Amino acid sequence: MELTPTELKRLDDQSLLISWSDGQRKRYAVSELRKACPCVMCRNERKAAAAEPEKLTILAPNELAPVKIDRMVLAGNYAYRITFSDGHNTGLFTFEHLRELGEVVE
Numbered sequence: 001m002e003l004t005p006t007e008l009k010r011l012d013d014q015s016l017l018i019s020w021s022d023g024q025r026k027r028y029a030v031s032e033l034r035k036a037c038p039c040v041m042c043r044n045e046r047k048a049a050a051a052e053p054e055k056l057t058i059l060a061p062n063e064l065a066p067v068k069i070d071r072m073v074l075a076g077n078y079a080y081r082i083t084f085s086d087g088h089n090t091g092l093f094t095f096e097h098l099r100e101l102g103e104v105v106e
């Protein structure tokens with residue numbers, strides 16, 4: 001059976017708690033989710049950064065502020081589209097992907 005989130009809870013501006021259908025609860029740092037964004041643009045950025053580790057990325061001021069989640073909308077019953085406070089919202093976080101991220105909360 002496919003695992004699905006049963007509850008989303010914002011713990012504070014920087015962390016999120018997801019309860020899963022098998023009873024597991026996981027805590028997510030918003031910055032971790034932002035870094036794991038699965039959209040093509042972010043995947044390419046990560047690939048480019050990995051290819052040239054000596055190159056420094058110049059961050060815009062809005063990229064330096066701690067990122068928050070503005071909105072989290074269910075997409076087609078298999079994923080969430082997350083809108084981050086930096087305006088980025090092209091990543092679809094599938095349940096499968098979300099389940100792999102985060103830390104288990106006892």
Ligand SMILES: [Zn+2]
Pocket residue numbers: 037038039040041042043088090091
């Ligand atoms: Zn992205």
